[in-house]
Amino acid sequence: EIWSWFESHKRTLPWRDLPDTDLTGRAYKTLVSEIMLQQTQVPRVIITFKNFLERFPTLRDLAGASNKEVLMAWRGMGYNSRALRLRDAARKVVGISSGSLTRLLVNSYAETRVNELTNQRVMFPTSMDDLTSIPGIGPYTAAAIRNFAFGLPTPCIDTNIRRILHRTFVGPENPDGTWEKDDQYLLEIASEVVEEALRQKGKRSNRSKQGKRGSSVSSFPSFTLFASEWHAALMDFGSLVQTKRNPKWDICPLTREGIMKTTRKNYELRITNYGKKARTQSLKKREPGRAVGSVFIPNRIFRGRVIEALRDAPKGLTLHDIGAQIAIDWDSDEHHDWLSGILAQLVKETMLGCRKGRYVLG
Template sequence: MLPSPETAEVIRRELLDWYRKNRRDLPWRKNKDPYRIWLSEIMLQQTRVDTVIPYYERFMEQFPTLEDLANATDDQVVKAWEGLGYYSRARNLHSAVKEVVANYGGRVPSEPETIAKLKGIGPYTKGAILSIAYDKKVPAVDGNVMRVFSRLFAITDDIAKQSTRKKMERIAEALIPDSAPGDFNQALMELGALICTPGSPQCLFCPVQSVCHAYREGLEHELPRKKKQKPPEPVDVIFAWLICAGRVLVEKRPETGLLAGMWGLPTFEQVPGETLEQTMENFCDKKGVPASNYQVKGRLEHIFSHRHWKVVMIQAEVSEPDFPLPENWEWVKKEDLRLRAFPNVYRKALKQLI
């Protein structure tokens, strides 16, 4: 059910007016450089504004232009992303930026069909870049917008479903103005971030309260509806701290799956029914590591989106450092560990071990 033309006009006017008075002064709002907008949208995927800001500032300092990023190495880009999470975003962005330089003369495509082909740019990011940087009338429906629409129009569909986002995009198309599509899209998101928040929406300060179906019915706390996600599955994991003469063995993780392609300590699952020392010793034997003096150095827990690692860190001394290294393993001097990009779970471990 689409909003009436009268309702649509009220929403456009009130939202744009409210946004122009209340918009936050964020680093990516300094100008409309498509590269700056693009980077911000990728970093902001599933990530809070306050978390992103320092990463964004540092990243822009290190890679001020699209060409600078295209000319960087993968290691540099991932290092700049270290700690931000969802690391495939960095790899996809880097790959896409290189493609823009190679195939589009270094200009971010302004056509929906073209930009949508780039890695890491889905329906939301496409709409955000095109509307904010190029003033195109394309919807940008993210979690904020879905929450706002759910409440404004009392939509009870599960916002975790793909079909719901398409429904919301149809509504957005009916609302988005010719004059300032980028401001309007950002106004919707800003309203979701500042007023129409998940927990306790500030309906008394809402510029579109008068046309909000949920507010009228007292349903703002019941909406949006969203399927609960399963709790992370616990896994017992061992980190091997394999040392020799001031050096440590590190492992590059597989190119797919959790922390894909990231550096870490050699990591393996605890085998049920075995002691820690048995599993550790079997692991070292299997890898051909001549290790001795096994010793538990500490424990930590780390919760990912769907895994809960219960980690035991076990140290062993490598007696013969010139043994043939397993694939994707390297020796690193302890003081050089900081030069490499480790995801946070390993940084937490290293903090305890060093």
């Protein structure tokens, strides 16, 4: 059902369907897109992704970039520490030889891909162990690189995949938005699902290639995107149909065919009090920040404003200048220590430098 849905609803995104002639380039662009997508919506990432790659077209270009250059290119994305982690990951990758290929799934498709990649010069780690040894690359990002860049079937869990698997095989989320089963449980399901999905895709592909005399094609093509396409299909399905709130039950093929355990009825019963409980939890877990008038603003917002202000100040700004730009209620006496703490942390994280009382990027 997912394959059929994906054929007519696939999203066109700049980090998909990349040329297969340069696997190192595919891996680099996949890494960039995954880091950008961690905490930023797709429409904004599309714009920044294009501009970022124009500025740093290759892995080595990014690895050689300064903090300031990377932060300037990250403009408009927020969560600026991601930019430095991405650059640091690029530097680490440049220093690593091609990793060993882990046979995560034992099937003809995986074996074919392993053999192909072994014969190519891929200047990028390919095993889960090598990938996750790089700071900033966790299990999901590592699996995404294997799937999208190298076509190596690797089960993974992101927010969309978690939602689809849990709603299909377990049931709806809890009223507070948490899940009954953890990611390790869902990862085992994902492993079985991806293997079955690729088996079905292989059958569909072979049927389409049958000759006039009906002889089937038994081997996979030298380079296919089955693993990449499957995970893209899940992500699109979670983004467009089985959404976090207000799932589109009327057009969901899994609901129509009775495959999904979650239904409109049990979902709506389960999440009736979601909004109230979510608001209560958010107050209990409020992050550091301060009130500006009647509105509470987290420090992470002010951190982003600091970086943004300094992007337009090549000669740097004083603490007072920064405060006046980022806070409409700025008071030098009342807010000095608060802003000084934020700036000191940004300097510690090497996003800022301080020279003669003036703060600059990098």
